[in-house]
Amino acid sequence: MGIIETHDLRFVYGKGTPFEKVALDGVSISIEQGEFIGVIGHTGSGKSTLVQLLNGLLRPESGKILLNGSDIWAKPKKIRNVRFEVGLVFQYPEYQLFEETVYKDIAFGPTNKGIKDKDELDSIIRTSAGFAGLKQSLLEKSPFDLSGGEKRRAAIAGVIAMQPKVLILDEPTAGLDPKGRNRILDRIRTYREETGSTVLLVSHSMEDIARVADRVLVMNHGKVEMFDKTENIFKHGERLAEIGLRVPQVTQVFLELKRLGADVRTDVYTMEFAKGVALQFLNASDSGSKPADSPAVKPEESTKEKQDENTLDNSTDTTEKTEGGEAQ
């Protein structure tokens, strides 16, 4: 049994108006304790609706959401408790900051949860700030004096401070520069490793998802398109392109290599792994005793050799492409 399960969820926006729109239909998923799930889908595919349903901000039209095996809408008056268990960081969460100091703002969640003891609260706030990568000196500042990335991290700390069992982040890196993005992703990863919580990350960036997720949920027009291990998802490059998504850029490089005739693996989706594969491949082709300027490898030759070890039109061409991939 998963920590969160949904059964046949359906949700409709603006029911009974001309603007009526089915946002989710027949969504059944199960997420295990401690998993890192990436959620992708084009704009309007129902990702954001799904995450709001998971923490009880929206009530499903039909279907059930089970948290630890019990229906979260069993007692509608107690729905607030679900929100402490399933922490949701919205898109552009920096617009929710309101207190005089960052410290007080982070305290908002845990205080609502009912934590009154000052020392306990203090330690929670400081650990959450640490997880979010906020310097202690920032805690006494007004949230409105922080930089964009700092505000974002302060807001994330505010949700982490509720000590949720499941943390959901809706595009936490949107609108940040590469450094800010990496910082937030690293923080989330560390947080997951240290606390063992379940994390759901909604993102438009395949690179981000590829870097952190164990499993990926692909949404398309309010339905679950795929839900599988990350490497299995990115094998379906064509299908992903059809529904307005793509594979990570580095995977694209390897797919293109394959198309050009190089016998490389295509389940490459992170830079570290790509580097290893590329090096291995280049070494293999260097030691493969064939002249570097040979126009093409003969078919008999390539069938003899095994995976990862060969076949390309021109090794210099490959080197360029691989470097291009790494630069991104």
Place this chain on the structure above:
Amino acid sequence: MISDITIGQFMPGKSFVHKLDPRMKIILMTAIIIFVFLVKNLMSMGAMLGFVVLAVLFSRIPLRMYFKGLKAIWFLVFFTAILNMLYIKGEHIVWQYKAITIYEEALWQSGFIALRLVMIVIMSSMLTYTTSPTDLTSAIERLLAPLKLFRLPVHELAMMMTIALRFIPTLLEETEKIMNAQKARGADLESGGVIKRAKALIPILIPLFISSFRRAFELATAMDCRCYTGGNGRTRLNVLKYRFRDFFAFLLVGGLCAGIIYLNTLAPSLVR
């Protein structure tokens, strides 16, 4: 909850009412609202009610939307009706209990007043349901244009209205987002006494104020960038033009008004 607010909500459509020139719509709605108050007996009330019902049908806006608009004033209608019933004195007593006396005249009058309020709300919501905010303000700008003679900054007022109307949905959306974000942090907006509830609004109002100011500054910059300097010398992309249907509607409403005045003379007045 917040999406239930329908004031000023535009419902796109292609009905006869939608297609009318917004200036004509404003003039006609005003005329109808004035004549709602001139309705004096059952015959003219019948004519007016019939017209309103027809207009509602012709607007092709779901009836539900009108009921939603009426919900807001339900209490007001009920309250004024009760007060009128208790306070108006007449000659024919219908019911008496201790100090409370209800006269026939009072019943008629309160009934008429309730119906008038309902019709006014229906007609004015029809105006906003069927007219896009931009059409509405450009119509107001054109209708008020003569006041420029008195140095009234008509264009600027219209621009302010356009912007205000334009940002109602944006701010509602923003409010909803912030409310959700704070609810996700366990904010309790639905229970507690008055003071607790007022306090619970702080986490919503402060971010809302800040983002409104941010939006205002951004908008001002954007307008500056496009060299906006006010109304002088500005032309319009879509110039409003009266068409045949506008004159048809004008004649229709004109006929109704004349009819009401005539019907009023046929039977004695039921209201003072």
